[in-house]
Amino acid sequence: MFRKAFVIGLRLLTTIPVSLLTIGVSTTATLAQVNKLYNPIPIPPSHQIADSLSEKDIPTGQGGFARDYLLKLNKGDNLAIDLSSENFDSIITLLGPNGATIAENDDGPDGTSNSLLFTRINENGTYIVRVRSFGETGIGKFKLKVTKLKPVK
Numbered sequence: 146m147f148r149k150a151f152v153i154g155l156r157l158l159t160t161i162p163v164s165l166l167t168i169g170v171s172t173t174a175t176l177a178q179v180n181k182l183y184n185p186i187p188i189p190p191s192h193q194i195a196d197s198l199s200e201k202d203i204p205t206g207q208g209g210f211a212r213d214y215l216l217k218l219n220k221g222d223n224l225a226i227d228l229s230s231e232n233f234d235s236i237i238t239l240l241g242p243n244g245a246t247i248a249e250n251d252d253g254p255d256g257t258s259n260s261l262l263f264t265r266i267n268e269n270g271t272y273i274v275r276v277r278s279f280g281e282t283g284i285g286k287f288k289l290k291v292t293k294l295k296p297v298k
Contacts, residue, residue, distance in 0.1 A: 185213040185273055192291040198233065198276065198284045208281030209233070213240075214274040216291060222266040223294040226250075226274060227259075232285020233278040234258035242270030251279060263294075 183203075188194065194214065202210040218224070228237040237260040239247040253261035258279070266272075276289055 194289040209278035211277035225292040226262040229259040230287035238275040240273040
């Protein structure tokens with residue numbers, strides 16, 4: 146009788162750690178899947194990118210797609226963000242460290258569907274530069290250039 150109780154207790158002790166291990170593995174797998182779904186691309190030191198939007202990028206809900214880029218900025222930085230594409234009507238959005246929209250531009254001053262955005266940064270942090278297409282104009286190649294402007298003396 147004592148032996149039977151000991152065996153049952155031993156089974157419970159081995160079942161609980163295996164269950165916890167299973168939960169831990171499935172949680173890790175879920176987090177890995179989430180990170181694969183959203184993985185912003187760091188902007189290179191040159192601050193210039195030639196890339197393209199595709200159906201594999203973030204759906205905008207309006208028929209187009211978006212791609213996000215990471216950029217570390219400092220309080221007081223003045224930026225010019227230039228986005229051009231011959232394949233789609235572009236929109237550029239700058240998102241702050243908290244995810245709020247800092248600035249956005251649809252059409253540049255040259256009358257084309259390219260985008261040109263000027264803004265001043267009020268907080269140190271990692272920002273998102275979002276490249277997206279307007280409406281259902283969709284996919285294709287684009288060029289993105291981020292310029293840190295120097296103050297006039």
